[in-house]
Amino acid sequence: MASVSSQPQFRYTQPPSKVLHLRNLPWECTEEELIELGKPFGKVVNTKCNVGANRNQAFIEFADLNQAIAMISYYASSSEPAQDVAGNVLLVTIEGTDARLVSIDVLHLAHVKAISSMAALCIGRKSTCVFVSFLLSLTLPLSSLHFLPHLPIPNILMLMVVLAFPVFSAFGFVHKITTFEKTAGFQALVQFSDTETASSAKNALDGRSIPRYLLPENMGQCTLRITYSAHTDLSVKFQSHRSRDYTNPYLPVAPSAIDASGQNHGTLECVPCAKMQSEGVGIDGKKLEPESNVLLASIENMQYAVTLDVLHMVFSAFGPVQKIAMFDKNGGLQALIQYPDVQTAVVAKEALEGHCIYDGGFCKLHISYSRHTDLSIKVNNDRSKDYTIPNTPMVNPQPSLLGQQPHPMVGTAAHQYNGSQYPPTHQHPGMHQPSAGWGSAAPAIPQSMPMMNNHSYMPAGTMPQMGPGMMQMPGQGSMPPHIGTMPPTRPDQMQ
DNA sequence: AGCACA
Numbered sequence: 205m206a207s208v209s210s211q212p213q214f215r216y217t218q219p220p221s222k223v224l225h226l227r228n229l230p231w232e233c234t235e236e237e238l239i240e241l242g243k244p245f246g247k248v249v250n251t252k253c254n255v256g257a258n259r260n261q262a263f264i265e266f267a268d269l270n271q272a273i274a275m276i277s278y279y280a281s282s283s284e285p286a287q288d289v290a291g292n293v294l295l296v297t298i299e300g301t302d303a304r305l306v307s308i309d310v311l312h313l314a315h316v317k318a319i320s321s322m323a324a325l326c327i328g329r330k331s332t333c334v335f336v337s338f339l340l341s342l343t344l345p346l347s348s349l350h351f352l353p354h355l356p357i358p359n360i361l362m363l364m365v366v367l368a369f370p371v372f373s374a375f376g377f378v379h380k381i382t383t384f385e386k387t388a389g390f391q392a393l394v395q396f397s398d399t400e401t402a403s404s405a406k407n408a409l410d411g412r413s414i415p416r417y418l419l420p421e422n423m424g425q426c427t428l429r430i431t432y433s434a435h436t437d438l439s440v441k442f443q444s445h446r447s448r449d450y451t452n453p454y455l456p457v458a459p460s461a462i463d464a465s466g467q468n469h470g471t472l473e474c475v476p477c478a479k480m481q482s483e484g485v486g487i488d489g490k491k492l493e494p495e496s497n498v499l500l501a502s503i504e505n506m507q508y509a510v511t512l513d514v515l516h517m518v519f520s521a522f523g524p525v526q527k528i529a530m531f532d533k534n535g536g537l538q539a540l541i542q543y544p545d546v547q548t549a550v551v552a553k554e555a556l557e558g559h560c561i562y563d564g565g566f567c568k569l570h571i572s573y574s575r576h577t578d579l580s581i582k583v584n585n586d587r588s589k590d591y592t593i594p595n596t597p598m599v600n601p602q603p604s605l606l607g608q609q610p611h612p613m614v615g616t617a618a619h620q621y622n623g624s625q626y627p628p629t630h631q632h633p634g635m636h637q638p639s640a641g642w643g644s645a646a647p648a649i650p651q652s653m654p655m656m657n658n659h660s661y662m663p664a665g666t667m668p669q670m671g672p673g674m675m676q677m678p679g680q681g682s683m684p685p686h687i688g689t690m691p692p693t694r695p696d697q698m699q
Numbered sequence: 700a701g702c703a704c705a
Contacts, residue, residue: 225702252703263703 222272227261229253238264240288244411244429245278246271278429292402293433296392296409300426380438382447395438406430497546498574499553502538507566512589515539518561518569523548527579529588542579549573 226238235251242248242264250265266272278299380395396402410430440449444458499519503510512528519525519541527542543549553571561567581590 223702227701250704255703256701258701261702 220269220273220276222267222269223250223263223265224272224275225261225263227256229260229262231260233260233262237288238262242266242271242275245275288432289434290399290403291432291434291436292397292399293393293395293435293438294402294406295431295433296394297429297431298390298426299429300424379451380440380447380449382438382440384446393433393435393438395435402432406432493573495546495550496573496575496577497543497549498576498579499541499543499549500538500572500574501541501556502533502536502570503561504536504568504570505560505566506537508562510537510561510567512586514561515541516589516591518556519543519552522552522555524591526592527581527588527590529579529581531587540574540576540579542576 233253238251239248247267249267253262255261383392409428413425413427440447442458443455449455523543530539556569557571581588
């Protein structure tokens with residue numbers, strides 16, 4: 205696209221310039237489109253279109269030389285066409301000096317595991333469950349499932365989901381993923397069900413940096429560049445560490461992927477099958493209630509037991525839970541959940557308020573800020589627990605919970621969110637600033653957060669017999685229109 | 700590959 209294109213001799217004989225020359229543009233290219241094209245890389249100060257005999261060339265002038273270089277290096281290493289013709293498939297590129305590390309290795313980090321597997325659940329919700337169910341029906345060893353969540357694909361999904369969640373429909377919004385490494389870095393093609401969903405994801409995420417708390421401490425900034433791919437339907441041959449087809453649970457699992465890891469990482473089980481619903485953030489995004497790092501959760505319509513572990517799992521999705529205290533009040537169950545910081549609590553509250561732990565309207569959460577800032581947990585039991593105390597056995601104090609779970613994956617997955625994943629919080633300093641990378645819009649707009657579906661925690665005997673494809677998503681019908689829920693992508697949120 | 704405008 206730019207004159208300094210894929211010919212190395214040309215690329216390197218030409219001195220860098222703030223002004224880029226573009227050729228082979230669409231005929232009706234406008235200045236506005238040129239600006240859009242250049243905007244992800246910096247400030248476009250001038251454009252000129254309809255250049256050349258064919259009137260299909262143009263100039264883009266950036267405010268800064270580095271911005272021009274950024275655009276050149278991006279497109280020079282991309283096989284994708286530059287023109288942004290909207291489609292249902294996005295090309296996601298992770299930029300940055302350490303971009304490559306974002307792929308597999310990052311996913312082995314403990315604090316990413318939980319989130320990435322969670323995101324996999326969020327995104328694949330229906331299809332992931334189908335997939336897992338299918339694997340179980342084949343009685344594959346559980347170890348074959350362990351590779352799934354810490355693969356790069358869920359990580360990409362995670363990135364896609366953190367900000368863009370509200371705009372995704374509840375089911376099947378990500379159909380397929382392929383990942384690959386190019387000179388541009390780690391890239392993924394992400395296929396959505398339709399162009400609208402893809403556009404929403406793109407708008408929400410393009411130009412954003414991966415939150416610092418999702419990256420290793422020593423890692424440089426990683427920025428997502430998202431363009432539309434010309435693909436409309438990806439061809440995925442295997443479920444593997446490189447590719448997923450969430451629409452086809454019958455696709456064979458690549459043997460290489462099964463052997464990818466022997467570690468007991470999280471699983472793709474449907475534990476916190478997520479659902480996001482936009483919460484009552486005012487126009488100004490502020491709440492009247494004074495914020496606190498301790499949340500007060502009351503549970504309405506408690507048809508099923510809500511245990512300490514269930515609460516811990518639900519609330520750990522947003523950051524390390526330090527303490528939980530459960531008590532009865534007015535005939536209902538309430539709980540105080542303590543995070544290390546206010547931000548995490550805010551995020552959790554926004555995401556969870558008004559949502560049900562179980563599908564079907566059961567165990568609806570009402571969350572407010574507590575006046576407490578530090579809970580005093582006298583003794584660890586089945587109603588209260590201090591997760592920050594070292595040497596406290598982090599084993600599940602309620603094995604009965606696992607016993608009632610309808611399928612064995614839950615037990616494994618539960619460990620993902622158990623205290624062992626979040627030892628004393630100072631070991632996860634990054635988790636304390638969930639908005640560090642994405643900007644303020646990041647976690648503030650989740651429409652709902654990981655919830656447990658009926659598969660996970662409903663007592664087997666009482667659990668309605670639901671096929672994975674029949675999962676109820678209460679509230680889905682009341683979701684606002686996709687575009688309307690989009691957070692504005694403001695330049696100050698980009699990094 | 701090509702290159703306008705000030």
